[in-house]
Amino acid sequence: MTTTPLLEVRDLSKHFMVRARGAGRRSTTLRAVNQVSFTLAEGETLGLVGESGCGKSTLGRTVLRLLDPDGGAVILEGRRLQSSHDPALRRAAQIVFQDPYSSLPPRMRVGRIIAEPLLIHDIVAAGEVERRVESLLRDVGLKPEHAAALPSQLSGGQRQRVGIARALAVEPRLIVADEAVSALDVSVQAQILNLLKHLQKERGIAFLFISHDLGVVRYMSHRIAVMYLGRIVELGVAEEVVHQPLHPYTRALMAAVPKLEARRATIRIESEPPNPADPPTGCAFHPRCPIAEPECSSDRPDLIRWLTGRDAACHFALAETSNGTGSGAPPVDTTGGAA
Template sequence: MSLLEVTDLTKHYPVRQGIVMARQVGTVRAVDGVSFRIERGETLALVGESGCGKSTTARLVLRLIEPTSGTVRFDGQEVSGAALRTLRRRVQVVFQDPYASLNPRLRVGETIAEPMEVHGIGDAKSREARVQELLRLVGLAPFHAQRYPHEFSGGQRQRIGIARALAVQPDLIVCDEPVSALDVSIQAQVVNLLKDLQRQFGLSYLFIAHDLAVVRHMADRVAVMYLGQIVETAPKRDLFAAPRHPYTRALLRAIPHPDPRRRGQVTPLGGDVPSPMNPPSGCRFHTRCPFVQDICRKEEPVLRDIAAGTRVACHLADTLPPFEAEIGEGLSAVATKRLALYAAAKDRRASGIR
């Protein structure tokens, strides 16, 4: 049984016109029939362009917003009503912005202790000891508990956010682009910290990111979203080696190649993302797809199994030409450099250098 199962999750926002007698003139299909699962101890990365619905999906899983339709099952139990309180304790979140996600009026110790107070965990003395333990765990010192958020750097604030998420001993942490607001060297430290914590506590992650080099380092499986729908899911190794959906290929092509002689050889994906108020008929990607056929304009593809662990929503997935090897080589070179940076950051952490 999977830890998290999401089935046909949908979120539509009505668009209204007028002030007094506002009437609905349209619907924004922010998330439109998303399904996926996360196993215990697994990291599922959710990737796609800005505005495709990744963060909305995360908030639906957390029930920070109510879905229009669909179900979320956590540990076999549908999340609704009385089950929500259990979900709040077992599923936590690390937000994208380390500056906006912390209350500037609370000391760090109060911020980390607050979830334990809400869920009635321990007494004041045990919570204080737990706060100090968590601060050490994320690479900060116990005396930092008495400081305010404005006294910390962005990377330190994100460590505080991670400590807060760990306070109630969750099973799943939703990481909503946790490193995108940080510079590369700090990203390395935070990514290594997340992986260390996963090994230590058996955590599962729903990891939302734009940086595919980070995804390649963090994820076990990858789900690709486009215009509110998942178009491909696959194990990390398979997706980066042989992507089966044209949009996934376009995302990989967008990664800068470290060899300057090859940087101008790839034609970027043309066109703009269609409006989620009026998505195209058939395949939503057909207006930008270089392989488009008549069937793509008429019939919406379903997410189907085409290989072990790989599901693709594309009529032409079985007939596409092989993925260009040089793109994979370029990604490998970028990822190798990034991994070297992560390893250096880990060595500095082990030696006590922050």
């Protein structure tokens, strides 16, 4: 049985021209997103983790065409996206940002903020708008009275609820949530996360859930993709990636979280990441890798399938699993990529 995924991202790349370090005016190409592929099913959450600067936000924005890609394809509901002005894209996919303070227009009342996408996309007849705004407010746990408020009169959690209501207005099939709870207190974070889960269950919305907080990503995601210097280095079922990480970088991330139950733990590993504008040759992780062999500095490992439903980009992905006695056996399927 083959079902078409809601979203297919194929070899997606986004480059920035940046000033080379210590080289006067010479500019160099920073590959913020480098040939990334993955799929997302209807109603699924794919969590995206990795250190600051690894390219998570750039990937999320390029998927939604808020940034123009430098290569690759984004296929949403079976259609290849051509431009950011594609009206089908603006309806099918929405983004929720980290900062509900700066992402809501400060002088606009909440009711108007939520009504605007309804009007722009002609979702309901003009006479129905008010009623739809009220029902969207209820859907996100606010009251109809909140329609008259300005964003500044709301708490952080309430503002994020408004941001979510605005995204829901167009009845999207996909929401990219970029650090959607990172600016909120822990107790408010939990409420918003549960709201997102509830909305997903009710409406079958898919999430690309970006966070530097591994605990949050684990709580939210069906599958997890781990990003390092612009590439996905591991992808698989969330609990399996957490309990038996295959890539040495994923292992380092897990080790850096003192207790996985400690939800606030932030990803940070001992050594500094390399300059993304001048990445190491071969496997970009090799200078920090505890099991690197000489070939790792010359041959870049592709993201391939090592276990059922698990892809990793490491020549020695199975070397340290099961008490460190793995054999480094060949992968079970070399055609899978990021399925």
